Amino acid sequence: MSKKTIAAWLTAALLCVAGITLFLLLRGMNITDPAAEIYVDGSLYRRVDLAQDATFTVESEHGTNTIRVSAGRISVISADCPDQVCVASGAISGGAVPIICLPHRLEIRIVSAADDDTDTQIR
Secondary structure (H helix, E strand, C coil): CCHHHHHHHHHHHHHHHHHHHHHHHHHCCCCCCEEEEEEECCEEEEEEECCCCEEEEEEECCEEEEEEEECCEEEEEEECCCCCHHHHCCCECCCCCCEEECCCCEEEEEEECCCCCCCCCCC
């Protein structure tokens, strides 16, 4: 092998290691006072506090997902989509990895409840 080939393979290996490391760091990222934002078709459907246990159903023209919040984690426990990837994703509680249901155009993101876009609050 030539020196250029070895250098190219070494660079590719280093980039792979860096990408995997970054993914693992972001996935384990903790968020203080976590909440979940549920989006359907890119629009905010509901914001859920992860401190309160609940089970509810998200119904849209694309289908139905049943969501459970328990012990500070959120998961899709059932869906009427054919692939069931959202159900297989399991529960999340933080980090940069959302739960996605492509057939139903549903996304669940973990955010900090302290991050509120409200400019003023009236009491």
